[in-house]
Amino acid sequence: MRKKLIAANWKMYKTPDETRAFFRDFFPLVVGHERDEIVVCPPYIDLAAALEAARGSNISIGAQNVHWKPEGAFTGEISANMLLSLGITHVIVGHSERRQYFGETDDTVNLRLKAALESGLIPICCVGEVLEEREAGLTDDVLRRQCVRAFHAISSKKAAKLVVAYEPVWAIGTGKTATPELAAEAHAVIRRAAAEIFGEPFASQLRILYGGSVKPENASALMAQEEIDGALVGGASLEAKSFAAIVKY
Numbered sequence: 224m225r226k227k228l229i230a231a232n233w234k235m236y237k238t239p240d241e242t243r244a245f246f247r248d249f250f251p252l253v254v255g256h257e258r259d260e261i262v263v264c265p266p267y268i269d270l271a272a273a274l275e276a277a278r279g280s281n282i283s284i285g286a287q288n289v290h291w292k293p294e295g296a297f298t299g300e301i302s303a304n305m306l307l308s309l310g311i312t313h314v315i316v317g318h319s320e321r322r323q324y325f326g327e328t329d330d331t332v333n334l335r336l337k338a339a340l341e342s343g344l345i346p347i348c349c350v351g352e353v354l355e356e357r358e359a360g361l362t363d364d365v366l367r368r369q370c371v372r373a374f375h376a377i378s379s380k381k382a383a384k385l386v387v388a389y390e391p392v393w394a395i396g397t398g399k400t401a402t403p404e405l406a407a408e409a410h411a412v413i414r415r416a417a418a419e420i421f422g423e424p425f426a427s428q429l430r431i432l433y434g435g436s437v438k439p440e441n442a443s444a445l446m447a448q449e450e451i452d453g454a455l456v457g458g459a460s461l462e463a464k465s466f467a468a469i470v471k472y
């Protein structure tokens with residue numbers, strides 16, 4: 224049995240004060256919840272406030288990206304060491320918004336993923352097709368390619384902590400969720416790719432989250448799929464009540 228992981232991706236929302244306010248409301252709603260792992264990924268400037276608020280609780284804090292070098296002249300970037308020094312445990316890598324708007328490629332995703340795994344951070348590596356690719360029947364090829372390139376030159380031993388998130392780009396922020404069956408099919412494609420790259424035992428342990436318009440109303444149907452090992456939640460994670468309802472699907 225793979226323990227499900229429910230993660231919040233706050234994207235570019237909330238100040239430190241708003242972060243503290245979120246946790247004040249959120250804690251009582253999920254206190255003692257052990258069935259699923261809970262991770263919240265706020266913007267960098269909120270990480271310290273989130274860590275302080277979550278200390279000693281059942282909630283882990285993640286960042287939304289990480290650079291592959293330990294330090295250097297890379298304006299605007301943050302290294303794995305920097306995140307670890309704060310107490311961060313998780314990091315999102317290769318989100319489609321990074322790929323679409325900030326020039327992230329399969330190769331930079333691979334570099335970031337390697338750096339995260341080397342450092343001991345738990346990466347949540349995002350893959351997913353855009354609408355035109357789905358309509359052209361290319362979904363499986365795209366997912367396979369993204370996995371092969373993201374996992375390039377990483378051993379199964381190094382990849383032990385890897386988490387993958389399937390986020391169809393057409394479902395992000397659109398209110399159009401993939402049906403549970405459609406998501407499960409895509410997860411199976413990703414799991415097969417992982418089996419080819421890392422071996423069957425690894426693939427059967429790999430957690431694959433679904434992301435894209437996950438809401439309290441659709442969470443339980445998605446989580447009922449055996450292939451779906453959790454959720455990566457954007458919009459609906461910004462409000463304590465709605466994120467708690469998803470955690471407790």
Ligand code: 13P
Pocket residue numbers: 232318390394395396397398434435436437455456457458459
């Ligand atoms: P929404 O839940 O807002 O569709 O965002 C999904 C997402 O991109 C999570 O990383």
